[in-house]
Structures are given as C-alpha cells and as structure tokens.
Amino acid sequence: xxxxxxxxxxxxxxELLRTSTLISQGAEAKVYKAYxxxxxxxxxxxxxxxxxADPVLLKYRFQKQYRHPSLDGSxxxxxxxxxxxxxxxxxxxxxxxxxxxxxxxxxxxxxxEWVDGKNVRMLLPGGAEPEDAGMGEDEPExxxxxxxxxxxxxxxGEYGISRDALMGMIGTEIAKMHLADIIHGDLTTxxxxxxxxxxxxxxIDFGLSYHSALIEDKAVDLYxxxxxxxxxxxxxxPLFASVLAAYGARMGNAQWSSVKKxxxxxxxxxxxxxxxx
Amino acid sequence: xxxxxxxPSPLKVPDRPYLALGLEGSAxxxxxxxxxxxxxxxxxxxxxxRHTYxxPPGEGFLPRDTAQHHKEWALTVVQEAITKAGVSMHDLDCxxxxxxxGMGAPLQSVALVARTLSLLFDKPLVGVNHCVGHxxxxxxxxxxxxxxxxxxxxxxxxxxxxxxQCYRIFGETLDIAVGNCLDRFARVINLxxxxxxxxxxxxxxxxxxxxxxxxxxxxxxxxxxxxxxxSVEGYISDKRYxxxxxxxxxxxxxxxxxxxxxxxQETVFAMLVEITERAMAHIGSKEVLIVGxxxxxxxxxxxxxxxxxxxxxxxxxxxxxxxxxxxxxxAQAGLLSYRMGHKTPMSESTCTQRFxxxxxxxxxxx
Numbered sequence: 104x105x106x107x108x109x110x111x112x113x114x115x116x117x118e119l120l121r122t123s124t125l126i127s128q129g130a131e132a133k134v135y136k137a138y139x140x141x142x143x144x145x146x147x148x149x150x151x152x153x154x155x156a157d158p159v160l161l162k163y164r165f166q167k168q169y170r171h172p173s174l175d176g177s178x179x180x181x182x183x184x185x186x187x188x189x190x191x192x193x194x195x196x197x198x199x200x201x202x203x204x205x206x207x208x209x210x211x212x213x214x215x216e217w218v219d220g221k222n223v224r225m226l227l228p229g230g231a232e233p234e235d236a237g238m239g240e241d242e243p244e245x246x247x248x249x250x251x252x253x254x255x256x257x258x259x260g261e262y263g264i265s266r267d268a269l270m271g272m273i274g275t276e277i278a279k280m281h282l283a284d285i286i287h288g289d290l291t292t293x294x295x296x297x298x299x300x301x302x303x304x305x306x307i308d309f310g311l312s313y314h315s316a317l318i319e320d321k322a323v324d325l326y327x328x329x330x331x332x333x334x335x336x337x338x339x340x341p342l343f344a345s346v347l348a349a350y351g352a353r354m355g356n357a358q359w360s361s362v363k364k365x366x367x368x369x370x371x372x373x374x375x376x377x378x379x380x
Numbered sequence: 381x382x383x384x385x386x387x388p389s390p391l392k393v394p395d396r397p398y399l400a401l402g403l404e405g406s407a408x409x410x411x412x413x414x415x416x417x418x419x420x421x422x423x424x425x426x427x428x429x430r431h432t433y434x435x436p437p438g439e440g441f442l443p444r445d446t447a448q449h450h451k452e453w454a455l456t457v458v459q460e461a462i463t464k465a466g467v468s469m470h471d472l473d474c475x476x477x478x479x480x481x482g483m484g485a486p487l488q489s490v491a492l493v494a495r496t497l498s499l500l501f502d503k504p505l506v507g508v509n510h511c512v513g514h515x516x517x518x519x520x521x522x523x524x525x526x527x528x529x530x531x532x533x534x535x536x537x538x539x540x541x542x543x544x545q546c547y548r549i550f551g552e553t554l555d556i557a558v559g560n561c562l563d564r565f566a567r568v569i570n571l572x573x574x575x576x577x578x579x580x581x582x583x584x585x586x587x588x589x590x591x592x593x594x595x596x597x598x599x600x601x602x603x604x605x606x607x608x609x610x611s612v613e614g615y616i617s618d619k620r621y622x623x624x625x626x627x628x629x630x631x632x633x634x635x636x637x638x639x640x641x642x643x644x645q646e647t648v649f650a651m652l653v654e655i656t657e658r659a660m661a662h663i664g665s666k667e668v669l670i671v672g673x674x675x676x677x678x679x680x681x682x683x684x685x686x687x688x689x690x691x692x693x694x695x696x697x698x699x700x701x702x703x704x705x706x707x708x709x710x711a712q713a714g715l716l717s718y719r720m721g722h723k724t725p726m727s728e729s730t731c732t733q734r735f736x737x738x739x740x741x742x743x744x745x746x
Contacts (some may be wrong), residue, residue, distance in 0.1 A: 128691075129661050130657040130660070130661035167650075167687070168686045168690060169650065169653050169683035169684070169687045169690075170646075170650045170653075170683075171646045173591055174591060174596070174646060174647065174650060175650075177593075288599065288600060289600045289601075290600075291662070293662065311598070311600065323599065327600040330550075330601075334548050335662070337544065372554070
C-alpha cells in the first residue's frame, strides 16, 4: 500500500509523463496511463509484484498559466501532498480509494492505482450526455472493447446491480470516509467509479479534500454532492434520497441526526444567497 | 436569438418590429434603455442611458440614499433614453423593470416608475430577473451560443450553465460577492468610488509587485470570499505596510496598497477562473461568457482568456456599457419573455430582494 516510489526528480517525472499515454484533461490536471517499470516492486501489494503488469494512473497538475506562478506553485504542492495524505488516511480506514503508487509534489504528479471500471456519472441517466471534455478528472475511459454493446442498454446491466444498490454503495463509502474525518471537497458522480469484477464503489480525485471532524464540513460535502446530482442527473431526487439513507445507516443515529440537521441548514444557506443584486 | 439556432427556437421570428423600454435600479446604477427586435431577427440597441450614484471615498451606498438618487434622476434618465432612441412612449410594446434581486428601496423606487409609466401610456409591464438580464444581454452582444456564464458583480458571484429552460447555478459565493469584496477593500484603503471602486482597484493593482499570501478558498464549485477580505485588511496593520511605493533602487521589505490590490485580484480571480473551468469541464462546454460589473476587469478577462485558450475554447466578454448594470439588458430579457407571451399584471408588479437565477423559466430557449 505505502509504496511511495523513490523520490524522483522533476526531470525524470517529466520523462515518465512523456512516455505515458494521455487519457483525458480535466479542469485541474492531465490524466495519463503509465507503467512504473522500475518503481513498483516492493511486493506489499499483491497485484504489483510483477513488474509493469498493472498500469498506474498519473495525475499531472500542470501549471496554470492564468495563475500567478508563485501562487500556482504553492497550490500545486499543497494539493498533491494533501491528496496523497487523504488517500493514505482513507486506505487506513478501509475506505475504497485507489492505492498510491508515487508522489512528486514539486513536479505536480501523483500516481495512483489504475481502477478498471466505469465512472458512476456514465452509469446514471443524464450523465453520459456531453462527452469529450465533460469527463471528470481522474477517470480512465472505459475499454473500447465493450463500448459497442452497451448502447441503448442500461449501463448498469454489465455489473448486475441495481441503481438503488449503487446509490447504497455510494452512501456507505461516503459515510466510511466521513467517519474517518476526511472531507472529499468535490463529491460528484464524476468522482466515483464502479470497479469491474468485485463491483466496488471507489471514490476518486481527492484533490480538494481535507481533514475535519466538523459536522458542518460533512454536511457541506453532502450538499455539494446533492447539487452535483441535481445538475448532472435530471429528476434524481429519489436517487439522492437513497444515498442519504445508506449514509445515515452507516454513520449511526447520533452522528447522522446532527449531520442531517446541519444539511438542512446548509441547503437554506444556499437559498439565502440570492439576495443583493 | 432567433435565426441562430440550428434547431427551431421556441421564439418565433417577429411579425413586426418590437420595442421595449427597460428600467434598472437594483443597486447604485439607475439605467434606462430601449431595444428593438426586428423582423429579420436582429436586435438593435436604440439607447442605453445610465446614471450612477457615487458616494465619497471610504463610504458605500446606503439603500435609502440610493433610492433617493433614483427618484431624483428617474425622469431625466427615462426622458434621455426616449429622446436618444428617437421613439415615442406610445411606440413601445412593453415596459420592463427589474423585479429582483437587489436592494429593496432602490428596486421599489424603480418599480414605481415602471408602474406609473405603464398606467400613463397603457403599456404592459414585464418583471425581469436582474441576473437573467445580464446573461441575455451578454449572449446577444457577444453571440455566444451556449456558454458557461460567470456572473460577477457587487452583489452576485455565480457560475451558471443553461439546461432545460433554466439557468442553473453550478457554483456561487458562500458569503459575500466578489465585487463587494473588492469595493469594501477599496474603501478601506480610501480609493475613490468614481467611476467605481473596482475600476480603481484594477488601476492600483497594475502597480503592484509583491504577491502576499492570502487564503485560497474554493470549495468544490463554490468559493468563499469574506475571509480573504478580512485577511487582506489585516495587512493594513502589518508592520511592513507602507502607504507609498516600492523603492526601485534598493530591496525594501514593504507592502504597499498597490501590492494588496494586486494580491487580492490575483487570488480572487484565480479562484473564479478555477471554478469556472471546473464547471466547463463538468458540462463539457468550451465557451465562457463573463457578465456583471466585475466582468469589465481586464485582468479577469485576460486570466479567463488564458484558461479558455488552454482548453481550446473561447471567452466572451462585454465592455462597461453592458457589463455594468444597465437598462438595456432588462429590456432585452423582458422583451424575449414578452414575445413568449409573458406579462406581469399590475397586481403582481412587485419587486423582491431575493430572486434566484434558477427560479426563472427561460421559455425563449430550447
């Protein structure tokens, strides 16, 4: 799990990026598929004992030209380090997230385990609409091989689980994460994947995450997801309700009732923001 | 706009030219403008008159005084709009006014003007959402088809995208608006409110050299600005703060007001561009439209332009005539809605301080 590759210089990180395949470009980062041939070999992860057998996903926070260089540099370093830290905490607490493979904060690169599966956004109605740049940040594209047969079919079919079960899994994973006092910061359906095979719901992209035990932060985290649901998946209120139900069940009564109460406050707060013009 | 859509638009090509008067006064600008929609689907701005209530440096505008200003200037501004347009009140199809959101007293004083004109000349009223006015005018002026909209002004900070006859809010400020943040800081360092505090911050920022650390508070697609304001104000009492300029000849360790303006702009605008980019990535749009008073800021436009370019997209922005609150945008949005058959009966011609962008049914778009 903790195979943070040997500290790599900026130069060799750049070299690694050059030899990797660009998958997508999100708002924050470019996402590459790469093979860490001589880095991953400590054997602590059963899947990585064979060199270069498993791909890794590289998230490269490239420099934002619009941002002042020193502001950009410090943001990038803080975000890469923060993301790695949050992933570690999640892994320790048993939240399903991709394992860490390498970190180069100065170079702006984070390497994580490759998750073979589909983005939850694509598995829900309304999510597959505008393609190309509309994809979330971290998500690998689905394999081309089975892309054809999926047209016009419920995309969840190949996983053999119901939409409701998927919502339940989302709620449970978020609750596990919040119980570990990790706030994701950007919960959307684009930032969740359904892993092929074990059908695990994997939370991805912890770029805006932070550590907090506050009810307030957990409620805001849920509110962000609620709004993402509403804006991406039309008429999804019942879906989000079952996410909350599963979340509540996992959090336990005491915690859930206070988060729930605060969530109601947060919703109201968003409403109030309409005033002055 | 008619004629530009590939799919048939719900908005029919007008059978005759339509004329509308728009009245705006939700904040410290009083505006009146006349717009014409022609038979060929084109739109022309016949007049766009504005009068701004300017307070002394260090002071903001209070609702009561602002309303008083609007009352004093209403007749002059409307008269000038009519004269410049070369039309008569009798030629109008409707009178559009800002229903909200905004400051209560100024809104009321302008709604009263609208009602009076409506009764005097027997013209129907159309109440308009201020934010939708900004968006529609921005789309009309720039020709942007389906952009992600960043609406930044003294009272609003929202990232908006259109979907299913509604302007949905993707992200917004959780506390104060960006214009409010800049204006209030301008008052702290005693910049003039003429022509606007934001403009003077922008000029001052061009002289800034040193980037001081400020909180960077994006939260998902939302941002929070009040803490940044507190933080930048805190530098005023910093030992290094010096109300002067950097000495080029030696290495000095001072923080000037210009540095603070520069740092504030760089930080806050980077946050705005970041949430806009996130919204663009989320919905897969390559166009971005900046509207609202802060939208005139050239540094914001430049940063947004760089971001859009990196994404292979394009930024659309308007100049101060249309960015800053004006009457013509109210006329534009009102006339679109009037052509879809919408009117505001006298008994409902109220105004409201709270009127969210996403509450409006955008009947005129697909």
